[in-house]
Amino acid sequence: MDGKYASDPEWASVTPIPLDDGEESGASPLAYIAYPTEYLEATSYLRAVMAANEMSERALKLTQDVIAMNPAHYTVWIYRAKILLALEKDLNEEISWLNTVALKYLKNYQIWHHRQVIMSTRASFPTLPPKEQDFLVDMFAQDSKNYHVWTYRHWLVRHFKLWDNPREIEDVNHLLKADVRNNSAWNHRYMLRFGPREGELDAGMANAGDMSTTPSDKGVLGVVDEDMVDGELLYAQEAIVRAPENRSPWWFARGVLLASGRGLEEWEEFAGKFVAGDVVKSSHAVEWLADVYAGAGKEGLAVDMLNLLKEKYDPIRKNYWDYRIKALGQATA
Amino acid sequence: MAAPFNTERHVKYYLRCLKTFLPSAYTSNDSNRMLLAFFTISGLDILGVLQEKTTLEERQGWIDWLYHCQVPTGGFRGFSGTDFGAERRTEENGIWDPANGPATFFALVNLLILGDDLSRVKRRECLEWLPKLQRSDGSFGEVLGPDESIASHRDLRYCMCAAGIRYMLRGSASKGVEDIEDIDVPKFISFIEACQAYDGGMAESPFREPHIGSLEFLRRGKEDIHSVPMLSPGSRKYETLVGWLASRQTGDLGEDEEEEEEEEEEEEEGSDNASTESIQDTDPTPESEVSIDEKIGALSELPALTSDSIPCAGFNGRYNKCADTCYSFWNGATLMMLDRYSVIDDVRNRRYLVEKVQHLIGGFGKTVGNPPGMTKRPLSLHVLSGTERRIPKVTNPTPSPDLLHSYFGMVSLAFQGEEGLARVDPLLVTTQRVVQHLESLPWRS
Numbered sequence: 001m002d003g004k005y006a007s008d009p010e011w012a013s014v015t016p017i018p019l020d021d022g023e024e025s026g027a028s029p030l031a032y033i034a035y036p037t038e039y040l041e042a043t044s045y046l047r048a049v050m051a052a053n054e055m056s057e058r059a060l061k062l063t064q065d066v067i068a069m070n071p072a073h074y075t076v077w078i079y080r081a082k083i084l085l086a087l088e089k090d091l092n093e094e095i096s097w098l099n100t101v102a103l104k105y106l107k108n109y110q111i112w113h114h115r116q117v118i119m120s121t122r123a124s125f126p127t128l129p130p131k132e133q134d135f136l137v138d139m140f141a142q143d144s145k146n147y148h149v150w151t152y153r154h155w156l157v158r159h160f161k162l163w164d165n166p167r168e169i170e171d172v173n174h175l176l177k178a179d180v181r182n183n184s185a186w187n188h189r190y191m192l193r194f195g196p197r198e199g200e201l202d203a204g205m206a207n208a209g210d211m212s213t214t215p216s217d218k219g220v221l222g223v224v225d226e227d228m229v230d231g232e233l234l235y236a237q238e239a240i241v242r243a244p245e246n247r248s249p250w251w252f253a254r255g256v257l258l259a260s261g262r263g264l265e266e267w268e269e270f271a272g273k274f275v276a277g278d279v280v281k282s283s284h285a286v287e288w289l290a291d292v293y294a295g296a297g298k299e300g301l302a303v304d305m306l307n308l309l310k311e312k313y314d315p316i317r318k319n320y321w322d323y324r325i326k327a328l329g330q331a332t333a
Numbered sequence: 334m335a336a337p338f339n340t341e342r343h344v345k346y347y348l349r350c351l352k353t354f355l356p357s358a359y360t361s362n363d364s365n366r367m368l369l370a371f372f373t374i375s376g377l378d379i380l381g382v383l384q385e386k387t388t389l390e391e392r393q394g395w396i397d398w399l400y401h402c403q404v405p406t407g408g409f410r411g412f413s414g415t416d417f418g419a420e421r422r423t424e425e426n427g428i429w430d431p432a433n434g435p436a437t438f439f440a441l442v443n444l445l446i447l448g449d450d451l452s453r454v455k456r457r458e459c460l461e462w463l464p465k466l467q468r469s470d471g472s473f474g475e476v477l478g479p480d481e482s483i484a485s486h487r488d489l490r491y492c493m494c495a496a497g498i499r500y501m502l503r504g505s506a507s508k509g510v511e512d513i514e515d516i517d518v519p520k521f522i523s524f525i526e527a528c529q530a531y532d533g534g535m536a537e538s539p540f541r542e543p544h545i546g547s548l549e550f551l552r553r554g555k556e557d558i559h560s561v562p563m564l565s566p567g568s569r570k571y572e573t574l575v576g577w578l579a580s581r582q583t584g585d586l587g588e589d590e591e592e593e594e595e596e597e598e599e600e601e602e603g604s605d606n607a608s609t610e611s612i613q614d615t616d617p618t619p620e621s622e623v624s625i626d627e628k629i630g631a632l633s634e635l636p637a638l639t640s641d642s643i644p645c646a647g648f649n650g651r652y653n654k655c656a657d658t659c660y661s662f663w664n665g666a667t668l669m670m671l672d673r674y675s676v677i678d679d680v681r682n683r684r685y686l687v688e689k690v691q692h693l694i695g696g697f698g699k700t701v702g703n704p705p706g707m708t709k710r711p712l713s714l715h716v717l718s719g720t721e722r723r724i725p726k727v728t729n730p731t732p733s734p735d736l737l738h739s740y741f742g743m744v745s746l747a748f749q750g751e752e753g754l755a756r757v758d759p760l761l762v763t764t765q766r767v768v769q770h771l772e773s774l775p776w777r778s
Contacts, residue, residue, distance in 0.1 A: 017417045017418065019413060020413060020418065022397060022398050026394065027394055027395075027397035027398040027401045028395050029398050030369075031369035032366075035357065035363070036360060043414055050415075050417060050426060051426050070361050075415055075430070075431065078479070151487070183653055190530075194531075204527065204528050204531065205529065205530060205531050208529070209527040218526075244635075247653070252532075255531025273626065281629065313638060317580065317676075319579075
């Protein structure tokens with residue numbers, strides 16, 4: 001092989017280890033890929049330095065080369081992190097490099113996990129670096145619903161305890177103003193306001209990570225700031241009138257009411273404004289009323305609402321609405 | 334008349350993937366070869382032609398490759414690329430060639446599909462390794478890094494794979510492995526329950542649904558989990574989850590993406606059945622000046638939809654996103670496990686799969702795209718821990734079939750009893766034949 005590494009004096013001392021797919025011992029490889037020669041060469045040198053457990057500058061450069069061809073390689077990232085720490089490299093530089101890689105490969109898990117590994121090095125990053133949130137905004141400018149970035153931001157909030165950091169809610173407000181249907185931003189908002197805080201295990205709802213919490217208490221906060229809750233409910237209402245068919249704020253409001261121990265009936269009047277006789281302005285309001293009626297023992301009214309959904313406003317879910325009608329002990333047409 | 338599922342073309346597609354090299358574009362998924370192998374052989378098995386189109390000798394060669402991927406200390410690698418040779422392996426450098434959770438799960442299933450009896454699997458070593466992958470909060474990682482640290486991002490699919498390995502290798506009676514420490518089951522259950530979000534869906538993973546798979550593995554392993562509310566019909570947790578899954582079905586197929594992009598960049602993801610709805614505010618007035626009541630009064634009436642106005646409906650994975658083939662599987666499989674598959678619209682789901690994303694050359698694409706033969710961009714490789722290069726927004730997305738979407742699209746049809754497809758178990762995501770073979774293994778009877 002006369003490739004980039006074979007002809008490089010820096011690598012002359014290393015004997016590459018070629019890919020062994022077991023063919024010599026009679027095995028037939030599955031999912032064999034038509035690998036580019038450069039990839040085969042780089043990974044054969046990677047195996048060699050890994051086998052020697054080499055912690056060096058040249059190995060660090062090599063990881064970068066392999067990552068460029070296969071960013072999903074699960075050990076090359078761990079190896080890179082170990083070298084960075086062993087050589088006591090400046091981790092700020094690593095973050096800068098990661099910024100360029102993340103913008104190039106938008107949908108990659110390993111890049112964001114690696115960033116988390118680096119950022120959790122307390123010696124280098126005792127507090128939140130000032131540019132970190134700015135970079136996340138740059139990422140959201142590419143894709144405001146990028147799951148990896150949101151997962152990382154969630155971790156960042158918990159790691160640096162940023163629930164009340166004003167920048168967090170500001171960014172959420174900004175993103176929801178630009179796209180009120182951005183459910184990732186709604187999720188983040190909920191996490192900032194009602195998610196588990198310091199000392200509590202992470203979970204999708206308040207008080208839900210602790211094994212000792214009884215099922216009925218999961219999702220419900222012990223102490224509630226009623227003004228904050230009222231503010232969030234109003235925020236959800238403003239969002240709903242902007243786009244009444246947007247499921248996100250309707251379900252956000254359900255979560256807010258649950259966390260504060262308040263019931264859906266609190267919004268009966270609000271939801272009712274979208275359902276006046278034959279004039280319906282939001283299918284989610286119809287579902288809300290169905291739930292309120294069902295909870296109040298008014299099964300007949302609840303079924304009327306579910307029939308509206310089934311017959312007029314949400315026919316894709318006909319079977320689901322029938323299931324709900326049956327659950328109310330009513331016969332379906 | 335309903336459009337056909339083109340069995341012959343799908344067989345050809347899988348045979349091509351199995352017997353010829355995968356294209357170089359798959360290089361960025363090199364580390365997922367165990368999973369790609371699963372799609373190819375299980376795909377042919379579901380199509381009912383694995384035995385007929387491959388020889389005993391071929392199958393033995395593949396079995397040998399799977400064992401070639403077994404790590405000396407137990408468990409399997411995701412690909413042969415980390416193997417630098419048993420003779421060079423030491424305790425110190427072994428961390429760069431670790432056993433991988435999902436790969437171990439798929440390697441075991443692959444062996445079973447090919448008819449192997451798992452007798453060469455390092456069962457004890459694998460079961461000793463498994464609890465080390467469990468974090469203190471009950472969740473599971475992908476691989477062990479330096480100092481046995483759990484080195485991987487959080488992904489609930491890892492939990493499902495761990496539960497699956499335990500289910501296959503331990504068996505409910507732990508025959509022959511009674512002395513090996515088990516995973517922490519109560520913590521595991523608690524973690525999965527904690528992942529349910531305020532809207533009933535499951536948080537913390539892009540494919541959120543496998544959590545139910547994790548619990549289902551425990552249930553099948555005869556673990557007492559009848560008290561878990563998420564699995565109890567009638568409970569708030571169970572019913573909101575069913576509702577969340579049902580509401581993932583959408584008539585928004587992202588077909589108008591190109592035109593929408595020209596108008597408004599951030600609306601490119603589509604917007605559920607509200608796709609025709611325009612954002613109602615023009616926003617020049619400060620919000621306080623107009624009351625909410627007035628704003629509601631000014632809203633237009635929601636038009637009633639007729640049944641034939643939405644001919645096709647696939648599934649999305651999150652609110653306000655357009656349909657993606659693999660979610661027909663993820664949502665469907667979860668509903669199968671919850672015994673509520675009947676809440677979805679199977680007719681519209683089938684039409685979406687067969688008429689909108691099925692490919693002329695066999696296989697399925699990720700989303701609605703260009704007609705085959707007019708591919709404008711490279712293969713989309715949206716697979717487990719995969720990576721997708723950013724594509725300039727000038728063309729329609731993903732016209733080509735890829736293995737992940739081809740497989741999951743077909744499994745979704747198999748769930749609905751598509752003619753010519755074998756019955757598929759929603760948990761092991763492989764045929765019932767393979768599940769029966771598993772049950773016949775010595776430590777399970």
